[in-house]
Amino acid sequence: MRAVCVIGLGLIGGSVLRAAANAGRPAWGATASEEDASAARAAGFDVPTSTEEALRRAAEQDALVVVATPLTAVRAVLRQVAWHAPQAWLTDVVSVKDPVDAEVRSLLPGARYAGGHPMAGSAESGWGAGSAGLFEGAAWAVAIEEGTTPDAWLEAATLALDCGAHVVPTSAAAHDDAVARVSHLPHVFAAVLAAVGSDGGPLALSLAAGSFRDGTRVAGSDPALVRAMTEGNRAALLDAVDDALGRLGAARGSLASTGSLKSTVDTGHDARAALEGLATGARTTETIAVDAAALPRLRELGERGGRVVALADGTATVELPDA
Amino acid sequence: MRAVCVIGLGLIGGSVLRAAANAGRPAWGATASEEDASAARAAGFDVPTSTEEALRRAAEQDALVVVATPLTAVRAVLRQVAWHAPQAWLTDVVSVKDPVDAEVRSLLPGARYAGGHPMAGSAESGWGAGSAGLFEGAAWAVAIEEGTTPDAWLEAATLALDCGAHVVPTSAAAHDDAVARVSHLPHVFAAVLAAVGSDGGPLALSLAAGSFRDGTRVAGSDPALVRAMTEGNRAALLDAVDDALGRLGAARGSLASTGSLKSTVDTGHDARAALEGLATGARTTETIAVDAAALPRLRELGERGGRVVALADGTATVELPDA
Numbered sequence: 189m190r191a192v193c194v195i196g197l198g199l200i201g202g203s204v205l206r207a208a209a210n211a212g213r214p215a216w217g218a219t220a221s222e223e224d225a226s227a228a229r230a231a232g233f234d235v236p237t238s239t240e241e242a243l244r245r246a247a248e249q250d251a252l253v254v255v256a257t258p259l260t261a262v263r264a265v266l267r268q269v270a271w272h273a274p275q276a277w278l279t280d281v282v283s284v285k286d287p288v289d290a291e292v293r294s295l296l297p298g299a300r301y302a303g304g305h306p307m308a309g310s311a312e313s314g315w316g317a318g319s320a321g322l323f324e325g326a327a328w329a330v331a332i333e334e335g336t337t338p339d340a341w342l343e344a345a346t347l348a349l350d351c352g353a354h355v356v357p358t359s360a361a362a363h364d365d366a367v368a369r370v371s372h373l374p375h376v377f378a379a380v381l382a383a384v385g386s387d388g389g390p391l392a393l394s395l396a397a398g399s400f401r402d403g404t405r406v407a408g409s410d411p412a413l414v415r416a417m418t419e420g421n422r423a424a425l426l427d428a429v430d431d432a433l434g435r436l437g438a439a440r441g442s443l444a445s446t447g448s449l450k451s452t453v454d455t456g457h458d459a460r461a462a463l464e465g466l467a468t469g470a471r472t473t474e475t476i477a478v479d480a481a482a483l484p485r486l487r488e489l490g491e492r493g494g495r496v497v498a499l500a501d502g503t504a505t506v507e508l509p510d511a
Numbered sequence: 512m513r514a515v516c517v518i519g520l521g522l523i524g525g526s527v528l529r530a531a532a533n534a535g536r537p538a539w540g541a542t543a544s545e546e547d548a549s550a551a552r553a554a555g556f557d558v559p560t561s562t563e564e565a566l567r568r569a570a571e572q573d574a575l576v577v578v579a580t581p582l583t584a585v586r587a588v589l590r591q592v593a594w595h596a597p598q599a600w601l602t603d604v605v606s607v608k609d610p611v612d613a614e615v616r617s618l619l620p621g622a623r624y625a626g627g628h629p630m631a632g633s634a635e636s637g638w639g640a641g642s643a644g645l646f647e648g649a650a651w652a653v654a655i656e657e658g659t660t661p662d663a664w665l666e667a668a669t670l671a672l673d674c675g676a677h678v679v680p681t682s683a684a685a686h687d688d689a690v691a692r693v694s695h696l697p698h699v700f701a702a703v704l705a706a707v708g709s710d711g712g713p714l715a716l717s718l719a720a721g722s723f724r725d726g727t728r729v730a731g732s733d734p735a736l737v738r739a740m741t742e743g744n745r746a747a748l749l750d751a752v753d754d755a756l757g758r759l760g761a762a763r764g765s766l767a768s769t770g771s772l773k774s775t776v777d778t779g780h781d782a783r784a785a786l787e788g789l790a791t792g793a794r795t796t797e798t799i800a801v802d803a804a805a806l807p808r809l810r811e812l813g814e815r816g817g818r819v820v821a822l823a824d825g826t827a828t829v830e831l832p833d834a
Binding site for chain 2: 307308309310326327329356358362363365366367369370371373374375376377378379380381382383384385386387388389390391392393394395396397398399400401402403404405406407408409411414415418419422425426428429430431432433435436437439440443444447448449450452453454455456457458459460461462463464466490491492493494495509
């Protein structure tokens with residue numbers, strides 16, 4: 189099993205290190221946070237004294253390097269990878285893919301890279317918030333770009349499966365558009381909803397129940413991480429916010445003019461049903477040998493809601509929702 | 512203990528009937544839904560054959576009548592109450608208070624009424640979704656209006672405490688403004704967020720995780736109930752939607768012009784912290800004899816985040832968050 193070297197041991201990186209070790213893979217990590225490093229060592233994990241040391245070892249052992257820092261630190265880490273392990277197997281777990289892909293192309297043209305993004309998290313952050321089971325049952329996007337090789341994609345996808353996730357094949361741009369809608373806009377909505385509720389004073393907050401608690405939960409996340417994530421996906425997020433402003437404005441207009449929210453409520457209900465249908469509906473399975481010709485096909489299946497649930501001998505088992 | 516007659520046996524009314532019976536109070540109910548009536552009878556509850564019959568019995572036993580129908584059915588039920596039990600002790604559990612208050616004043620000038628609203632629910636509806644424990648630990652607004660008598664207020668507040676909730680004293684108008692922000696706007700946001708996510712197609716929905724699931728959960732609620740609730744609080748909800756449009760537009764402008772969401776994210780984080788602080792922070796206790804002079808004081812304490820946690824011999828124990 190290929191060794192795993194995780195750079196960044198916060199919620200996501202710390203959980204990847206635990207899950208990779210749990211899967212029986214040689215695994216070590218490094219972090220700029222002394223607090224996270226100490227906590228990881230105290231839990232029995234292998235955390236060399238520096239990122240340089242961790243990367244040198246990755247080069248020696250031909251390990252998979254996993255960049256698990258916030259987007260704002262990615263460039264600095266990639267520079268270190270370029271210095272110490274320029275031919276590395278490389279993936280990342282950063283919440284946007286286009287900007288990371290561009291950095292890798294510029295700084296690490298020799299890396300065997302496929303970008304990743306596990307769709308799991310919590311309002312907590314840091315090593316202490318992580319767990320080996322964080323990715324169980326979660327989606328984990330693995331990007332297929334021009335120039336992505338089957339080998340590099342399989343390394344990133346295998347890590348995702350080893351962590352208990354299923355793999356959603358996608359392009360970086362399609363990923364960024366999608367997460368703007370289903371991850372970054374929810375953070376903006378949570379912040380706005382929390383503020384409008386709080387503007388109602390203590391009475392409003394004391395009457396808040398499940399709908400407000402659920403709708404504002406992620407507003408409790410570390411503001412620095414939320415900003416790194418949302419601001420890092422600016423163009424796609426602007427599109428999603430514009431769509432939201434349009435729909436909210438239409439709801440406002442309908443409520444003001446006719447007193448009805450029928451269209452808003454019905455459309456939202458249907459959309460939520462589609463989400464639940466995708467999670468629980470019937471699925472067809474197909475198997476695909478992951479060679480260069482198969483990569484565009486995998487991406488197309490991802491676009492249609494498909495996911496890779498197993499990999500063996502270079503062959504992917506893909507589940508696709510019934511139409 | 513005063514008997515309780517619940518009209519409407521859906522999620523909320525059905526839970527009130529169970530909780531009142533659990534608290535040892537004589538309790539019966541009626542509903543226009545044959546399905547809910549059969550299910551309640553099968554569970555051993557006392558459900559007379561008609562609303563008329565239930566209300567006649569309420570008049571005979573000087574029971575507290577609890578109107579637990581959607582807002583759209585309230586007028587018809589109040590007409591029946593006016594016919595069969597015009598002097599009734601009366602409360603309701605409808606999600607807006609001003610419109611119900613106005614109907615009661617017009618149709619039932621002799622009723623001993625104080626309006627209520629338990630802040631609990633789920634995305635499910637109907638008798639089968641209810642439970643005796645639904646209101647445990649929940650806030651339950653009980654309105655104090657011009658003309659509300661201490662006796663009527665105590666009857667409604669006692670029911671809330673018997674159901675395991677704490678009581679938030681408020682005016683109908685302040686309640687309606689507050690719930691527009693913390694209950695009705697969350698439903699509009701959930702619907703809009705679900706639609707914008709679904710517009711991203713199967714790929715977006717297959718990448719949706721906790722933030723999207725939480726933010727869209729209440730979009731799964733029965734559209735008819737969501738519309739009755741939100742459309743019934745039109746004026747206050749329009750104000751809340753306008754505030755939300757303003758904040759969302761400001762976030763959009765800042766992201767587009769400077770690339771920053773600092774103000775939006777920080778404000779949302781502080782607001783969420785205020786919510787958590789109110790739930791878990793230190794509280795001071797005071798006791799108040801509930802007479803006519805005390806009612807405005809109770810309402811003022813509610814405005815400041817206060818809540819009644821016990822009632823004994825006409826004296827309320829009020830907890831107030833430390834400033």
